[in-house]
Amino acid sequence: MNTRLHRVLSTAAGVVALALPASVLPVPGLPTPPAAAAERAAAPEAAALAYVALGDSMPSGPLIPSPTGPLACGRSTHNYPHELAARLGAALTDVTCSGAAGRHLTEPQELSLLDIPAGTAPPQFDALRPDTGLVTLTIGGNDVGLVGIAQDCVRLDPAATPCAGEHEARLAQRLAGFGPKLAAALDGIRARSPRARVVVTGYGLYIKAGGCWPVQPVLPADADFLQGGVDRLNAVIAERSAAHGAEYVDLRTPSAGHDACQAPWDKWVEGYVPTDLAAPLHPNRRGEANYARIIADHVTGV
Numbered sequence: 001m002n003t004r005l006h007r008v009l010s011t012a013a014g015v016v017a018l019a020l021p022a023s024v025l026p027v028p029g030l031p032t033p034p035a036a037a038a039e040r041a042a043a044p045e046a047a048a049l050a051y052v053a054l055g056d057s058m059p060s061g062p063l064i065p066s067p068t069g070p071l072a073c074g075r076s077t078h079n080y081p082h083e084l085a086a087r088l089g090a091a092l093t094d095v096t097c098s099g100a101a102g103r104h105l106t107e108p109q110e111l112s113l114l115d116i117p118a119g120t121a122p123p124q125f126d127a128l129r130p131d132t133g134l135v136t137l138t139i140g141g142n143d144v145g146l147v148g149i150a151q152d153c154v155r156l157d158p159a160a161t162p163c164a165g166e167h168e169a170r171l172a173q174r175l176a177g178f179g180p181k182l183a184a185a186l187d188g189i190r191a192r193s194p195r196a197r198v199v200v201t202g203y204g205l206y207i208k209a210g211g212c213w214p215v216q217p218v219l220p221a222d223a224d225f226l227q228g229g230v231d232r233l234n235a236v237i238a239e240r241s242a243a244h245g246a247e248y249v250d251l252r253t254p255s256a257g258h259d260a261c262q263a264p265w266d267k268w269v270e271g272y273v274p275t276d277l278a279a280p281l282h283p284n285r286r287g288e289a290n291y292a293r294i295i296a297d298h299v300t301g302v
Contacts, residue, residue: 061288
């Protein structure tokens with residue numbers, strides 16, 4: 001994660017942790033888990049599906065109420081892993097963490113809060129067990145530096161030079177390097193949890209074609225470049241998932257009409273200045289809940 005954004009998230013996470021109650025009012029537009037799933041979540045059976053959630057800030061849900069786990073990981077009780085576990089009646093182990101890159105699946109991740117060292121998150125793969133039945137993985141955004149590129153592409157002058165030319169070569173190089181990392185990660189999951197169903201998600205629709213300057217301060221060409229980078233990352237994730245025995249879930253297509261240019265009650269992701277309790281350039285609670293619904297439909301065959 002870009003250092004400047006990590007500082008903002010760390011500061012805000014501390015404030016949110018102190019200020020928010022344990023629960024919040026329902027948010028309009030959130031999908032409601034089926035009653036049966038809610039009942040199973042309230043009284044899980046001994047043989048509940050063992051579910052491990054891996055990944056970065058997209059699934060961790062930074063600044064969405066209410067925080068759980070290490071504050072520096074920005075992990076929310078209303079991220080898609082928690083919402084999905086409730087729908088499936090699964091026993092969740094959530095080790096998603098803001099700032100995580102592919103290497104943090106097998107290596108410790110140094111954490112900080114308010115620019116102060118906040119300990120270390122163990123390798124996410126430590127959560128995997130031989131009896132794990134379901135694994136979800138969302139990773140890659142930090143490996144290719146999408147948030148940092150998006151920050152560098154802010155333009156307050158509509159006549160300014162687009163940013164795409166500054167970043168295309170580096171983005172292409174990082175995308176090429178990420179594919180083998182993801183392949184190795186998927187093989188590592190299979191080795192540790194051979195019975196698990198492995199579900200890998202892409203990233204959603206962050207900004208519509210042509211953007212919406214000045215609501216989101218990126219030029220039309222750069223809006224297409226930025227979302228194009230997300231789409232190219234999704235393509236790598238889909239291809240490697242298919243080649244390594246994992247199931248890919250497309251979150252981009254069903255996100256149409258819910259990007260950061262939309263009204264606050266319609267969007268699933270926040271823009272540069274959030275209008276909801278969520279991190280900039282990340283999903284909000286509505287997005288996480290809808291991602292959980294989409295993944296649950298895939299898992300259950302709906």
